Amino acid sequence: MAKQKKQPRPKAETPKGFRDYFGAEVVERQAMLRKIAEVYHRYGFDPLETSAVETVEALGKFLPDVDRPNEGVFAFEEDDKWLALRYDMTAPLARVAAQFRNDLPAPYRRYTQGPVWRNEKPGPGRFRQFYQCDADTVGAPSVAADAEICAMLSDCLEAVGIERGDYVVRVNNRKVLNGVMEVAGLSGDDKEAERGIVLRAIDKLDRLGEQGVRDLLGEGRKDESGDFTRGAGISPENAETIIAFVQATAGDNETTLANLDRLTEGSEVGMQGVSELRQIADLLAAQGYGPDRIIIDPSVVRGLGYYTGPVYEAELTFDVQNEKGQTVQFGSVAGGGRYDDLVKRFTGQEVPATGVSIGVDRLLAALRATGKIKGEDAGPVIVTVMDRDRMADYQAMVATLRNAGIRAEVYLGNPKNFGNQLKYADKRRSPVAVIQGSDEAARGVVQLKDLVLGAKLAQDASLEEWKSQPAQSEVATGDLVTEVQAIIARHQ
Amino acid sequence: MAKQKKQPRPKAETPKGFRDYFGAEVVERQAMLRKIAEVYHRYGFDPLETSAVETVEALGKFLPDVDRPNEGVFAFEEDDKWLALRYDMTAPLARVAAQFRNDLPAPYRRYTQGPVWRNEKPGPGRFRQFYQCDADTVGAPSVAADAEICAMLSDCLEAVGIERGDYVVRVNNRKVLNGVMEVAGLSGDDKEAERGIVLRAIDKLDRLGEQGVRDLLGEGRKDESGDFTRGAGISPENAETIIAFVQATAGDNETTLANLDRLTEGSEVGMQGVSELRQIADLLAAQGYGPDRIIIDPSVVRGLGYYTGPVYEAELTFDVQNEKGQTVQFGSVAGGGRYDDLVKRFTGQEVPATGVSIGVDRLLAALRATGKIKGEDAGPVIVTVMDRDRMADYQAMVATLRNAGIRAEVYLGNPKNFGNQLKYADKRRSPVAVIQGSDEAARGVVQLKDLVLGAKLAQDASLEEWKSQPAQSEVATGDLVTEVQAIIARHQ
The missing domain is CATH 3.30.930.10 (Bira Bifunctional Protein; Domain 2)
Structure with a gap:
């Protein structure tokens, strides 16, 4: 470990040509x-x-005249054998x-x-x-x-x-x-070259059109740049x-x-x-x-x-x-x-x-x-943390939601700034935020914030609509599961 | 292609330490x-x-004083960078x-x-x-x-x-x-070695027992072979x-x-x-x-x-x-x-x-x-081929079965030897073989062979039981799906 400190920091990067897939x-x-x-x-x-790894021999990529196989594979030598992905x-x-x-x-x-x-x-x-x-x-x-x-x-x-x-x-x-x-x-061993030209020519029908293919089947074809491709004759x-x-x-x-x-x-x-x-x-x-x-x-x-x-x-x-x-x-x-x-x-x-x-x-x-898939995963319901001391209560709520099959989590970052909790919920594409301060806890209720509706209202609704469709509602703690299910169902 | 013929045949083998997973x-x-x-x-x-591939640098396996990284990774050099799985x-x-x-x-x-x-x-x-x-x-x-x-x-x-x-x-x-x-x-920087010994000692509690650990915490321990391990003192x-x-x-x-x-x-x-x-x-x-x-x-x-x-x-x-x-x-x-x-x-x-x-x-x-999984996949229903000319009929039958959600296939090997078709069905752990010769076709029926029951009977049943529970039955072609479903359900 002591040695590592002397080294420069490694770069956090995906190797060239590779990528990560998220969510x-x-x-x-x-x-x-x-x-x-x-x-x-x-x-x-x-x-x-x-297995992802094969012997280069089995892959048919073995070239006896070069140091290492390089025909498009990632290869490495182990135990005197060349292996490749x-x-x-x-x-x-x-x-x-x-x-x-x-x-x-x-x-x-x-x-x-x-x-x-x-x-x-x-x-x-x-x-x-x-x-x-x-x-x-x-x-x-x-x-x-x-x-x-x-x-x-x-x-x-x-x-x-x-x-x-x-x-x-x-x-x-x-x-x-x-x-x-x-x-x-065009049959016979002596016509192999011509058959190759014909195969390549008809493969280009889409690109060259009928006349282009005809030229390639005959004497040959000159392209726009003036280059001449010999035909099958x-x-x-x-x-x-x-x-x-x-x-x-x-x-x-x-x-x-x-x-x-x-x-x-x-x-x-x-x-x-x-x-x-x-x-x-x-x-x-x-x-x-x-x-x-x-x-x-x-x-x-x-x-x-x-x-x-x-x-x-x-x-x-x-x-x-x-x-x-x-x-x-x-x-x-x-x-x-x-x-x-x-x-x-x-x-x-x-x-x-x-x-x-x-x-x-x-x-x-x-x-x-075609819109069959949306590129969006359904985010979890976020149970926010109003009182750090009541983490056990929040965990109990989230367990109730999960046991009902609802994707849900407690906010586990620093709960000090409530705005950050809602920003986090946004980033996670959360459908609902659950909020319970000590006042609500004493009254046996929770606040549910419909984040999908909230986002819509913030974007394009008039004040009247906001009032008629409140994005936040107070429900009895005992109704948590059914009320959250109802909000999720509303947006499906 | 001509060059390849001169090479010896490659060995068909999984690289050492790798394996394939079937079914x-x-x-x-x-x-x-x-x-x-x-x-x-x-x-x-x-x-x-x-991605499966990372830069060796990101993996933290880079060793500046050796030619290539070898700390337990498969590594290869590409574009002047060392990459590894x-x-x-x-x-x-x-x-x-x-x-x-x-x-x-x-x-x-x-x-x-x-x-x-x-x-x-x-x-x-x-x-x-x-x-x-x-x-x-x-x-x-x-x-x-x-x-x-x-x-x-x-x-x-x-x-x-x-x-x-x-x-x-x-x-x-x-x-x-x-x-x-x-x-x-045991706190303090000067006690790092002792703490290491203590960690290793308590990790061995299962193997060495309480006294063995006590020895390692104290002066040290001599094992059965006489080798002495220094203790934390x-x-x-x-x-x-x-x-x-x-x-x-x-x-x-x-x-x-x-x-x-x-x-x-x-x-x-x-x-x-x-x-x-x-x-x-x-x-x-x-x-x-x-x-x-x-x-x-x-x-x-x-x-x-x-x-x-x-x-x-x-x-x-x-x-x-x-x-x-x-x-x-x-x-x-x-x-x-x-x-x-x-x-x-x-x-x-x-x-x-x-x-x-x-x-x-x-x-x-x-x-x-615990027997929760059995290591056996449910084999497909096999529609056998009695008349090679009637392949279209067999394919139609198999399509009917598949459309009802039943895993099914037509036998696609050489149909000449009917015994081989049943051997194939056995190897695939097929639950049912469907048999229809021209005679059955003319009468609008198929034979269904219950292969699970058949195997049981072949193994341990008396002739009387065989008679009372026939492993082969004739059903109307129109009842193919329901009858096959009934046989599969019987063995679940």
Whole structure:
């Protein structure tokens, strides 16, 4: 201890890119995650909580030619092993699925919720620690598993408070794209570069428009700055096929699927992909999930490069103002798909898997944007301290309130300045202040100050209204609970 | 991707000292934490979730003379700063209380729940990541804050399922010990070493017995191996005072406090300490917390070295078998106390604080020991797949069950071998298997297999009982929900 005194005072600061969460932020996120967990659980998914720390080897971030792993993870060496904080929930699932493959049920449905860490440059709204909330089915080759996750995703959104009609789950299939590529003459190992260009091009449809994508599929495209991006160099006719694929979405699944039938004709993998989408649509229809909730939509291209089969994305369709004040659709809050090499890296065995990740912060922002959550926690009733000697009486009052389920506390700062007690109550967003001096105690009464009404009156009421609706009232001490409950109920 | 193939396969293993939590382990811990959070919240405490990562400087683990911090933390260097995973919840609270001192309400009551990380040698049942669940009041000098936390701790234990009578919260006060030390001639800067020996000696009362402690207070003690521990060297009369202090606990608070009055006579700090304990007892009595729940107990010595005022500890008093098969009291599950230098390290300003930490794993173990939680999650109803072509029908059934709030899933593995489907249902602890072949479908019925009853019958029932209580029954498809609910209810 003596040594510490010589050191300069440490700075009280959150490390760069990290943040703290207070009060309502914690409560609201937990409430949302709990509702999602309930849906996941009802669908038969089991919770899994892996440790935050993994071996770098298991995370697949090991680079033999550098001193330390640095591909976006926070890593440290312990006992001659490099360990790192998990950067997502999929890598730990792969490790668990391999490590416990003889004990886990097959298929293994698991959900998980918790923080992940990314060693990336932080930016506005981009933090180095954030929550993920995933559900995956490991070991189920059938697209029934994909359909189930789409239905579950739809249920999750409604469970947290997104109204039906305010969201849509869009489903596409990597195999259909592969088939379309084949039809467009882009199959074969020697066309890998071209396929990459096509994937990147269609991913930019939103930004570049149809002509921009067409340019990238053909010779290439010069952007506004004059920079030239080389294109895939495919014929206009074949480019047409690709464009038709991303624009194949019709108002109903039947028409969309018929469009895709036409575009994949002659490609085995393509026809298999369309057949899978048709099965998914049928399975969902049988469960009552129509196109008002889940639609087949070949314009979903995000993740097509990563996934191997069906991909799905949940979008919120209501309008919000973006940072520039423009009205835009809220957009994507969740996505996922099928990937087949989950466990292979560990065991050599291919295990099919499909899963979804809900963007916790995005979905919370959406609930705030729609007013479903308010960012405010209900403050406690404050029992003020008029006579320091009567602390036992105040504690007894507060115990009575708590025993009735009311959030309540005694003011525990220095009670000398009564104004400070009311300022404290304001800061805590307290609905009611309870006041009892020795005079009131002798008469067996307490004063109740309705702080919500008080704040309103102070803001905009005329004197007449103030008189007709007194923000402070005297009640019998025996009626404390019922009177406080009545005031709280008045403002709900 | 091509490069990765050359690398050897990574090992699928949890890093040493870390573990994964599956199913019921996750659900039960979360349920317990939620109940505790509800109590904390009702007492007016606000949730706080700090980032897992802190600067090493803020954690107070910076050692200028070594390459890297190694005092029990997992640390890593980023952007020329040493960061580390938090090792408890108090250091981050200190940082937050200093960083946000102008914005936070004063007093600031906060609770927090989450994992902490210790870079220590793992052992049986000792992991490098585990949960903490703390509540602290910062900026309240009054012992009313300590009394409140004791009452809250009592409420928490009952909220998670510990029966009244099966626990006791014991309260002591560092100031009383200081006073007793003074009376025993151990005050003054030159007696720091002796006071340290006394603290360590009384902490060993349980293990060494009264005579052992007496030896350590006097000349010293030779243990069984012959090793000699030097004692504090105080006179037998003064040692008597110390011994009387740790044995001052009587059956009721009044007698205990009278004993302490006698032992601290003449010491200002000691008399203040007893007065504080008397206030705590009075405040708790006013709230209805008698000695059946919370008692003044000077034999509580754990933490006396660390804390500066009242200390408290919750013990479970029922018997369990320890690893050696001996019957012992379950023991401590939570503890805390008052500490006054929380924020000082950052700002130079002394801020009083008091708080409690509940041992999450210990309390979970206690709930398991008393049978309050079973370590088993309710498995889903399994809708089996008899005809692969009729997957849509099975999905519709499962949707009907889920919409009625029943946890249910369709078997998504290879349906060829029906035995595997039932094995899967067993592994999932499924209560009911739903079976519908084409014959049953044509007749508008389903078979329901009561798997709980089936398991019981397979284990120990005679053929007659089997016949009178058929584990499999045929019901109309329209009655699926009510019949499944009836079977589940039967086994609850």
